[in-house]
Amino acid sequence: MNKTSMALAVLIATLLAAAPARAAKRAPKRGAPMTSVQMLVKEGMTALDSQDFDAAIKKFTRASQLKELSSTFFLLGYAHYQRGFRSGSPQTADLADARETINAYSQAISLDPNLSTLSEPYRLYHSLAMAYEALNSYDPAIDAYKKAMKASPENPMLPLYAARLRYRMGNMAKAGDNLALCLKRARAMHKLPLILRTIKTDPLFSTLVESRDMQRIIRNAEEERASADSPEEGPLRDSLNDPGPALNRSLKALPLENTAVTDALSTAEKRFKFRQYQMALDAYNEVLRLNAQAPSLNPALLAIAYERMGTACNRLGRSSEAISHLWRSLQQMPNNPSVYYQLALAHSVNGKFKDSLAALNETLRSAPSKQELRRFTLLAKTDSELEPVRDLPGFNSMVGQYQGALARR
Numbered sequence: 272m273n274k275t276s277m278a279l280a281v282l283i284a285t286l287l288a289a290a291p292a293r294a295a296k297r298a299p300k301r302g303a304p305m306t307s308v309q310m311l312v313k314e315g316m317t318a319l320d321s322q323d324f325d326a327a328i329k330k331f332t333r334a335s336q337l338k339e340l341s342s343t344f345f346l347l348g349y350a351h352y353q354r355g356f357r358s359g360s361p362q363t364a365d366l367a368d369a370r371e372t373i374n375a376y377s378q379a380i381s382l383d384p385n386l387s388t389l390s391e392p393y394r395l396y397h398s399l400a401m402a403y404e405a406l407n408s409y410d411p412a413i414d415a416y417k418k419a420m421k422a423s424p425e426n427p428m429l430p431l432y433a434a435r436l437r438y439r440m441g442n443m444a445k446a447g448d449n450l451a452l453c454l455k456r457a458r459a460m461h462k463l464p465l466i467l468r469t470i471k472t473d474p475l476f477s478t479l480v481e482s483r484d485m486q487r488i489i490r491n492a493e494e495e496r497a498s499a500d501s502p503e504e505g506p507l508r509d510s511l512n513d514p515g516p517a518l519n520r521s522l523k524a525l526p527l528e529n530t531a532v533t534d535a536l537s538t539a540e541k542r543f544k545f546r547q548y549q550m551a552l553d554a555y556n557e558v559l560r561l562n563a564q565a566p567s568l569n570p571a572l573l574a575i576a577y578e579r580m581g582t583a584c585n586r587l588g589r590s591s592e593a594i595s596h597l598w599r600s601l602q603q604m605p606n607n608p609s610v611y612y613q614l615a616l617a618h619s620v621n622g623k624f625k626d627s628l629a630a631l632n633e634t635l636r637s638a639p640s641k642q643e644l645r646r647f648t649l650l651a652k653t654d655s656e657l658e659p660v661r662d663l664p665g666f667n668s669m670v671g672q673y674q675g676a677l678a679r680r
Contacts, residue, residue, distance in 0.1 A: 348375030
């Protein structure tokens with residue numbers, strides 16, 4: 272799996288299958304003695320966090336045998352799902368784990384039909400749908416996708432999964448409806464470019480673009496996005512790094528439960544905006560510390576935070592540290608051209624010129640518009656940090672390829 276595919280897989284896992292610690296409502300109050308069931312659940316969660324799925328399944332199985340709780344069966348089903356669906360595709364899932372996922376989730380639903388013990392029931396319904404799909408039980412899978420979409424009415428990935436299954440079933444009208452809903456939700460969450468790239472580049476969804484009807488829906492979304500674009504004027508490089516209105520929109524559209532994280536993030540953004548890079552790094556580290564204590568940041572905000580940290584490290588001459596932050600940003604939000612460009616700068620300063628050239632290629636490949644492609648091409652040809660990269664044999668042919676694409680657009 273290449274780095275782009277891996278990053279896309281991580282994005283989808285983050286949106287739809289993040290660790291269920293927040294999905295299952297916490298039971299014991301701090302300080303109260305833990306029962307055997309609670310201890311087993313805690314040990315199972317530790318195993319799940321370390322991706323030791325066999326151990327997690329054993330712990331959750333034992334806990335569910337001691338006391339039948341909906342939340343415990345949810346965790347058992349989730350552990351089977353994580354083990355059986357490591358590839359992310361129903362077509363390559365382990366069928367035994369798919370059956371066990373369905374069994375455990377069905378038990379969870381029978382004990383709590385409204386899933387009141389889960390704060391995010393859509394996670395159950397989504398993985399239940401995937402399990403049914405792996406077993407070619409398409410009607411129950413569609414029913415589970417419907418419940419997932421109802422439980423999480425803003426998430427754009429859920430109708431995208433449903434569109435993919437409808438397409439496989441040959442129901443083009445319903446597939447088109449689900450795809451249109453996906454793009455509508457993505458636009459409302461300011462994730463339309465990301466979702467469009469996911470549809471086109473992720474093998475799980477790219478078959479959708481083989482249909483002319485689906486192509487038309489995607490083209491309409493792209494045209495609406497292009498007509499709505501109104502980029503502000505400003506210095507070339509700063510326009511790539513300035514948060515602009517996007518972060519504020521994310522903060523408003525996706526309210527955070529932890530106001531301490533929100534306040535710390537606002538402080539960090541101000542430091543970054545005024546080029547106080549060391550102070551910005553300190554502030555972002557505080558954001559991550561607070562978020563680890565009480566997770567509140569969605570993947571988009573985490574991606575922005577890591578991108579700012581990587582950029583700040585580049586400005587401070589700490590390129591190795593920058594690379595670590597920038598890869599974390601890509602794991603949260605793949606195909607971000609500005610992050611790839613910062614990676615190109617960091618690799619070049621580190622003397623890894625071939626890695627820098629590869630990152631530059633990803634920058635130009637993932638540029639979502641003609642304007643951004645032109646901007647990044649100009650930066651690649653003029654930034655002083657990239658002077659050694661421009662001497663590599665492949666640089667001119669790579670840039671020429673994208674300049675040719677610009678001429679044809």
